[in-house]
Amino acid sequence: MRESHGGLWGGRGTLLAAIPMLAIVTVPLIALASASSPSDIVAGARHPLFAPALWLSARTTVASLAVIVLAGTPLAWWLARSSGRGARAAALLVDLPVVIPPAVMGIALLQTFGPHGLLGPALASLGIRLPFTTAAVVAAQVVVSAPFYIQGAAAAFRRVDEDLLIVARTLGQSPAGAFFRVAVPLALPGMVAGAALSWARALGEFGATLFFAGNFTGSTQTMPLAIYTALESDTRVAVALALVLAAASVLLLVPLRTLPSLLSRRLHRPPRSPQVPAQPK
């Protein structure tokens, strides 16, 4: 019985139609993995660009993720719990960085924080100069990757049953108590999935970083920019750097895929059968 393996639509025709896209996604990665030998990777890892870029990428993505979760969670909660026109407009605005090319976001950041930008002169008078610093790297990552967390968290918050929150309040919880003791635990799988997507997006951030933060070894040259720089001198180094970045991303993908379902499995365990009838006293 074919149905028992893949259901009504799991037949050979469906599989054949699915293969081209699967190949388009996987073949470049296979090519990358087979392009360099282990000695090439070791050589790439010893390249002077490698260690500073890896360390910078690690630091900046952790910092941008912290900013995104701290500032994005209240926004996601508001988006999920409001149904007014303002909330819908805000949801649209939050999504903008997803559809706007990162390079454009880089220019927009320069227009905001640059010496002649909207906020640049005011910040400069306070002695703060953002463009072409490590902080600019974090800012670029935050702007470009925040929507992924906010969308994921807002969708998870929307699935939290309104009645559970009311019950928590009638049982004596303050708004903050109901949020932290009921809403957050229930939305956690979606929040974690969104945070992991955000982090992966920040790790790969290139365009906005290049335009707004530049490409300086040790202060603004993250892994993707180091690959770009290495490509100009030595393709093998670029490939080795790319492989390390790909490996890091894959390591991120595994918890990204498994953690949310592990977390939610605890909540949605199937009911025990047979049912135990209620026994009134």
Place this chain on the structure above:
Amino acid sequence: MRWHARIRARAGSFDLDAAVAGDGAPVVLIGPNGSGKTTLLRVVSGGHPPLAGHICVGNHVLYDSDGGVCLAPEERRIGYVPQGYGLFPHLSVLENVAFGLAAARAGRSRVQRRTAAAALLQEIDCGHLAERLPATLSGGEKQRVALVRALLSEPDLLLLDEPLAALDAATRRDMRGYLARHLAARGKPALVVTHDVRDVHALEAPAVYAMEEGVVVQSGSPADLAAHPASEFVREFFRSA
């Protein structure tokens, strides 16, 4: 203890404009799906903002649009058991009950609350369920745990939204008796939403309110409504006995 709720509120596609009142005996709210019964309970609990009105339990004013009073849900002394029971799916049965104790016995330690919750579960013959998650309970077990949790804080007014709807026939019969005995022993106000005329009789409710499209189309004793139904829905409801 007398209570009343006169409220106007927005409820999806229509406006809710209803007045219900009662005393120590359970009051029953009936009406077709989407007639605003759940919205009414949420407004009374403080979970849904009304446009205007007055809600009062005993001499405790919960909401008064003229006087500018609008208490938060945690200040209303209301017990609310929503459809589907409202047990927190991420907490064990014991933790769910202890959650309710947090309000009733503020200042006690977590260990003391857990001990008290375990004792309460023993009282309702649910001690063996303490470490289970709500998703693994039967409907009747969920209902008993939700009810005991809601009653822990000794609310002045208890709101039950279709407490027996999701149960199979045999469990429903048992739970109906259990609920009726509990509410009668409590002797405090309760507002119960139901689709089953047998619940009206079992709870010995002196007053029934029938809602349709956000307004109360008829109220009175069950005998009155059965004898002189004001709408097709009320006629059908009492005919199903």
